[in-house]
Amino acid sequence: MPGNAMHIRARLLIGLATFFDGFDVIAIAATLPLLIANWSLTPGQIGFLIAAPSVGQLVGALLFPALAERFGRLRSVGWSAGIIGLMSIACGFAPSFEIFALLRIVQGLGLGGELPVAATYINEVTRAHGRGRFVLLYEVVFPIGLMVSNALGAFLVPRYGWEVMYFLGGVPIVLFFVLRKLIPESPRWLAEKGRLGEADAALSAFEARARQPLPPVGDTSAFDAMTARHPRRRVRDLVGRAYIGRTLAVWMLWATCGFIQYGLSTWLPTVYKTVYHAPLQLALNLAAGASVLGVVGSLICAMVVDKVGRKPVINVSFVLCAVSLVLAGVFHASTVYVVATFCALAMGFLACGFITAYVYTPELYPTSIRAMGCGLGGAWLKISAIFAPGLIASTIGSGNLSVAFYGLAVVPLLAAVTVFFLGIETKGQVLEELEV
Template sequence: MSQEVVENSSGYKQNSKIGSYQWKTLWASTVGYAMDGLDMMILSFTMPLIMAYFSINPAEAGSISTITLLGAVIGGIVFGILADKYGRVRVFTWTILIFSVFTGLCALSPNMETLMVFRFLAGLGLGGEFGIGMTLVSEAWPKKYRSRATSIVAVGFQLGIVLATLSVLFISPAFGWQGVFVAGIVPALLAFWSRKNLEEPEQWLQLKHDKKNKIAIGHLFSSPRTTATTIGLIIATSVQNFGFYGIMTWMPTMLANELGYTFNKTTVWTVVTIVGMIIGIIVFGILADKIGRKPSYLIFLLSAAVIIWIYFQQSTPIVLLVLGGVLGFFVNGMMGGYGALLAEHYSTGARSTAENVIFNVGRAVAGFAPLIIGYISLNHSLSYALSLLSGIYVLSALSFIFLIPETKGKELD
């Protein structure tokens, strides 16, 4: 399909139709973000095997997840800044190469200390995937389909979770946790290959030509209006990540301990919830392009607050199963819009920086979710602790009402 271009107020050419370049960026970014979901669940699913292999306690095992998250947060911020300076595709390729190498080396770890180092370094590469991929797609796709395109990238994360589940199911019985980490290299190499011959977006090339691509983290706070928007978006991404990690970490335990669910039943719940998430992400992307970013977020955020409160009052298995899909639909459906939303608030020279800094600050805040929920559950039930998550979605809704402007149909500067 041929491509037509239009010029925005800054003189940059932007595509108004969808062609092979748009599909290539979408594929590369989706596969890249799938590595994030793959890595998160590989570590979670193989943790019992790792604990037995190194004879470590739960606190020591938890530190592996913590060090990985720390690496992802640092890597996301650093590589987001570098992508604005040196190019989206180039830095995108660096991140997946780093992730691939150190994920594979995890399988060769002779001791806990070495594994921790490799996990931190793998996390560095992993952290850049979200923001750089979302920036690439946002700049490549027409504004009419921008949110829908970034929603497909967000689905990649859920597909990574499914891939991790299959890897652990079929590989770990024969090859242990080491085999699962080695297998994790294969899709990472696919992501690396998918970036081959992919060109930088026209906007970034123009910026480089004008020699204006400087490190621009200060742009996120360049004026009172921009500062307020940045704070609002940090609140929103923090809530998004906090709710997701809190629910996905503790829900299986709650179902097992309070309701007597077996492993098979919790697995079925997980699958239903993930399917709900995928459908929610796709629907959200379409909705955000049709009626706008703010209305879509407000609908999903307030619905998430309601469904979380209702869900954790239930105890009937079939109700929990069906509502699990609804829970996933609203709680994680909003991931379909963050790529476009963040891209539209910042200029080309700071876009990748903004995507990765804001989202990874949110991910850092979310790192406390399992701890806080676990702490509350010491004096109350897990279901009660999880039901309190309802309130944070109201907080995010308020940030959209008072701090985050509407950007539907905005040309990228």
């Protein structure tokens, strides 16, 4: 299908949900220094405050993909966006540490559920040729959300207080009301459910907005034979003989992203302020700089992923991320600017592998289990996010961060090895061709 305006609309609206997923998930980084001061938080409470939303995200990463398989991709994204927005606004009114943490856990349901279902939908409405670039240019809104959150946090929090970040994070509640009215459901999901009339109508909604004449329908006999040859898969098949290698690669990939993202980026402003005694404004600015490199890395990745393939991008970026973290550990006793440079490089390289996961994971599974495959991958991200903040928390008191940096570096290195040996290459192939 030629490019069309409905694809752009879908990418913008689903992208808005993903943007605020990134915005809200990292808002704690900019607000944490003030929350620590306001509520006199201990290191243990700080670690819990960072990790607690991941409990909700873990549940959401399993719940919303299951809802997406049963009720549709758009319903699931709309419900998760509504929870994200409503709970963000409520966080801005939280009077205490306990209530704030509880609201963040509930918000985590939406934060954990939106990303895997959104990635599934975008993959399912995209043609094979150039799919990596199309999907990643959509997914780049997540690191942009991280960057904007850090940048606005650096500007707004010192001037207007921590609450303003959570009031801004309430925007996605609008999507709960308008999403299904403005873009069609996934034709692949509708067809999988036997709702062929609705699938045809959804497909026609995309075709009607095509900027060029539609090409003639080709010979579909090969796909008919493919459909007959491959049985309808169930969730248990994710760990069955056919998909276990792919699934292990996906789990390690997502766990690594969660471990570094939550074990490092959410702590950076606090580490710069507490360990290196940087002023609050400087600490926030340095953290914002790291998120800028994340966006740059994501854009570069989107441009090359269809040319060099998914696996090379993931493997090279994760190895370079590990090298940057090792260098941060070696030079941890240097100035805050040296450490911040290596941390920014690590976050930039991580972003390349992280964003590739959003196009790579849905490509590995058939339609019947695609959302759950993505959800289980996202669940491993949340599991690692629960435990990763403790690694930094255990070293922040001593001021020696070398052990933390070395420990963080091992994780992307292991992920690169796992994806290299167990992952498959998917570039340029129609989704149905990747079934086994």
